[in-house]
Amino acid sequence: xxxxxxxxLRLTEEESAFxxxxxxxxxxxxxxEIREKVAAGRHLAKDDFVASQQILNAxxxxxxxxxxxxxxxxxxPLQKHIWHEEMQLASxxxxxxxxxxxIGPVIANFGxxxxxxxxxxxxxxxxxxxxxxxxxxxxxxxxxxxxxxATRDGDDWIVNGQxxxxxxxxxxxxxxxxxxxxxxxxxxxxxxxxxxxxxxxxVTLRPIELIDGSFxxxxxxxxxxxxxxxxxxxxxxxGWTQAKFLLGNERVGVAPVAATKRALARxxxxxxxxxxxxxxxxxxxxxxxxxxxxxxxxTALRVVANSADGKPHPASSVLKLKGTxxxxxxxxLTLDLAGEAxxxxxxxxxxxxxxxAAPTYLNFRKASIYGxxxxxxxxxxxxxxxxx
Amino acid sequence: MDFELDEEQRALRDAxxxxxxxxxxxxxxxxxxxxxxxxxxxDTSLWGRYAELGxxxxxxxxxxxxxxxxxxxxAVVAEEIGRVLxxxxxxxxxxxxxGLVAAAGSAEQRAELLGGLASGERLLAFARADRDGVAEPVxxxxxxxxxxxxxxxxxxxxxxxxxxxxxRTYDGGRSARLVFDAAAATRIGSATDEATxxxxxxxxxxxxxxxxxxxxSALAMTVDYLKTRQQFGVTLNRFxxxxxxxxxxxxxxxLTRSIVTWATMVAAEGTAAQTIxxxxxxxxxxxxxxxQIGQEAIQLHGGIGMTNEYVVGHYTERLTAINxxxxxxxxxxxxxxESLADHxxxxxxx
Numbered sequence: 089x090x091x092x093x094x095x096x097l098r099l100t101e102e103e104s105a106f107x108x109x110x111x112x113x114x115x116x117x118x119x120x121e122i123r124e125k126v127a128a129g130r131h132l133a134k135d136d137f138v139a140s141q142q143i144l145n146a147x148x149x150x151x152x153x154x155x156x157x158x159x160x161x162x163x164x165p166l167q168k169h170i171w172h173e174e175m176q177l178a179s180x181x182x183x184x185x186x187x188x189x190x191i192g193p194v195i196a197n198f199g200x201x202x203x204x205x206x207x208x209x210x211x212x213x214x215x216x217x218x219x220x221x222x223x224x225x226x227x228x229x230x231x232x233x234x235x236x237x238a239t240r241d242g243d244d245w246i247v248n249g250q251x252x253x254x255x256x257x258x259x260x261x262x263x264x265x266x267x268x269x270x271x272x273x274x275x276x277x278x279x280x281x282x283x284x285x286x287x288x289x290x291v292t293l294r295p296i297e298l299i300d301g302s303f304x305x306x307x308x309x310x311x312x313x314x315x316x317x318x319x320x321x322x323x324x325x326x327g328w329t330q331a332k333f334l335l336g337n338e339r340v341g342v343a344p345v346a347a348t349k350r351a352l353a354r355x356x357x358x359x360x361x362x363x364x365x366x367x368x369x370x371x372x373x374x375x376x377x378x379x380x381x382x383x384x385x386x387t388a389l390r391v392v393a394n395s396a397d398g399k400p401h402p403a404s405s406v407l408k409l410k411g412t413x414x415x416x417x418x419x420x421l422t423l424d425l426a427g428e429a430x431x432x433x434x435x436x437x438x439x440x441x442x443x444x445a446a447p448t449y450l451n452f453r454k455a456s457i458y459g460x461x462x463x464x465x466x467x468x469x470x471x472x473x474x475x476x
Numbered sequence: 477m478d479f480e481l482d483e484e485q486r487a488l489r490d491a492x493x494x495x496x497x498x499x500x501x502x503x504x505x506x507x508x509x510x511x512x513x514x515x516x517x518x519d520t521s522l523w524g525r526y527a528e529l530g531x532x533x534x535x536x537x538x539x540x541x542x543x544x545x546x547x548x549x550x551a552v553v554a555e556e557i558g559r560v561l562x563x564x565x566x567x568x569x570x571x572x573x574x575g576l577v578a579a580a581g582s583a584e585q586r587a588e589l590l591g592g593l594a595s596g597e598r599l600l601a602f603a604r605a606d607r608d609g610v611a612e613p614v615x616x617x618x619x620x621x622x623x624x625x626x627x628x629x630x631x632x633x634x635x636x637x638x639x640x641x642x643x644r645t646y647d648g649g650r651s652a653r654l655v656f657d658a659a660a661a662t663r664i665g666s667a668t669d670e671a672t673x674x675x676x677x678x679x680x681x682x683x684x685x686x687x688x689x690x691x692x693s694a695l696a697m698t699v700d701y702l703k704t705r706q707q708f709g710v711t712l713n714r715f716x717x718x719x720x721x722x723x724x725x726x727x728x729x730x731l732t733r734s735i736v737t738w739a740t741m742v743a744a745e746g747t748a749a750q751t752i753x754x755x756x757x758x759x760x761x762x763x764x765x766x767x768q769i770g771q772e773a774i775q776l777h778g779g780i781g782m783t784n785e786y787v788v789g790h791y792t793e794r795l796t797a798i799n800x801x802x803x804x805x806x807x808x809x810x811x812x813x814e815s816l817a818d819h820x821x822x823x824x825x826x
Contacts, residue, residue, distance in 0.1 A: 386734035
């Protein structure tokens with residue numbers, strides 16, 4: 089009958105060579121001290137992020153998803169996937185998401201030539217550290233109900249209001265900020281995206297301490313902040329289009345498959361060293377998690393194979409939902425294996441991994457909330473994919 | 477990595493879908509119930525049409541009277557069977573029992589048994605004997621004329637004992653209790669060597685595809701129901717408590733499709749050891765997703781899902797049966813737990 093199997097399992101020779109090239113670069117060019125911090129689950133200093141991203145950028149590997157003329161790569165979706173996975177497997181800090189995945193692509197796609205020339209090179213090189221001014225105390229998942237307003241004053245804008253959950257805002261040089269520019273228009277229609285420095289007069293940042301004791305997020309207050317008219321991205325009242333574009337990109341990178349695999353492998357090492365893995369109950373949890381992660385990774389590869397024009401595949405919601413569930417499940421298994429020792433999180437005598445287990449577990453409760461909460465993802469799956 | 481079917485595989489899928497359209501509840505809500513209600517619980521004349529289409533010899537070599545196709549084509553057929561719950565014993569008879577003969581039998585045994593299976597003249601069934609030489613349940617053991625026996629570590633073939641009586645299984649199939657008669661049996665090979673283990677693995681993967689087809693249908697039916705059924709003056713899809721559960725089912729089915737398709741690719745191109753491991757991985761995922769989809773499909777339908785007259789509960793029955801056949805969740809977790817030390821992490825592109 090002559091049926092020919094067309095399903096293909098392995099990478100081509102070129103793809104394998106590309107993978108090897110990435111692996112070699114990430115494991116030899118990025119300093120081991122930085123990668124060990126990532127692997128151990130410690131918090132990174134600002135300098136670590138900057139040093140790592142500048143090494144990547146010097147090699148043209150910081151912003152492959154951007155247009156080629158601004159430093160992007162003419163790679164296939166699979167090559168981009170391999171780049172991302174190998175970076176995580178090598179414990180290299182990903183290029184700062186606010187720069188590389190969020191405002192960079194927005195400026196490249198919607199900004200004027202002047203805006204591109206002014207910001208894109210410094211954004212790729214992390215000479216400017218951006219933070220995200222989206223969420224507000226009363227606009228979380230319902231982002232379009234934001235109330236921070238920008239009013240005209242000659243050519244300038246005057247910004248008043250408050251943002252919150254501004255991640256790593258304490259390191260930021262600039263903010264990309266959604267503001268209401270037409271209070272009469274209905275929800276989504278009257279929003280614009282403004283860019284301004286965090287040290288502009290009238291900007292105040294207040295750190296928020298999280299349940300693990302870390303300071304990752306901040307409140308940012310604006311009181312009569314003057315923003316020049318040329319710091320508007322694209323057209324007035326088109327900010328929602330840009331925000332949707334940005335959030336779609338955010339969802340793609342937010343399923344950390346390889347990083348979760350790496351975390352699980354490290355926990356398996358600890359369980360092997362302590363012989364906890366000899367307990368069939370513990371072994372079963374590893375077997376189940378490895379299998380679910382494999383299914384997730386294969387799903388990511390399917391999405392990659394089917395993403396034509398760089399637009400997020402609707403199934404990217406599946407990746408975000410399941411990816412963060414598994415990420416959290418690994419932190420939970422690690423904490424369970426640390427057991428009572430996890431209570432000694434400030435001790436210098438329990439092993440570092442056991443001391444970090446509880447703060448990490450608590451910290452990663454965030455993963456199912458950010459990037460569009462997992463309930464928002466379920467809404468997208470039910471509505472967009474299933475038509476419910 | 478390429479997960480799409482090629483043109484010939486799509487043509488095969490369409491041909492099988494056409495063959496089985498009588499079972500599709502969208503065409504005929506009664507047909508399958510009528511067939512499973514009367515012995516032997518499947519449509520023997522339709523089985524002849526499976527043979528005419530070349531499906532019954534699909535995985536066997538041309539010298540053995542088969543079509544020389546691979547796991548991908550078997551997957552296409554199994555998925556279509558699962559999609560409409562076709563009661564013909566394709567995976568049990570062709571992929572499992574036939575696959576064991578293909579793996580272990582001599583050239584003469586293969587030509588005779590597989591040639592007969594492919595033409596529809598013979599029906600094979602697989603029986604695993606306990607210490608007393610008794611096997612139950614043997615799927616379609618009373619309808620089969622030839623039994624492929626696993627006795628200890630050995631494989632035999634034997635004519636079906638004359639006194640076999642069929643009893644109905646909860647998923648609408650038929651099983652029999654058979655007693656091994658050494659005097660009537662011919663040894664065909666080892667039940668534990670690599671080739672035989674691969675045959676079991678391929679049957680396991682085919683069963684996963686059948687389950688996947690069933691899950692996709694059950695989910696699609698459930699989604700349709702949520703869009704049309706009205707309560708409190710609105711359709712059920714207005715209730716987020718229900719649509720979120722459907723979204724979780726969709727996520728489970730997509731993950732299952734990924735790993736089951738991958739297992740088929742491994743079976744087509746990988747080593748024996750890789751195929752055996754991939755089959756366990758796919759089967760474990762199916763165990764979770766099959767249970768979830770089966771349970772939620774009934775729950776989201778409400779009372780109508782409990783009735784024998786409505787089809788969705790039959791999908792739950794079949795998914796429940798597949799999860800306890802050819803290696804259950806506990807067995808698969810056991811296999812994978814044993815291999816944890818073999819790798820630091822899993823690399824499907826390696």
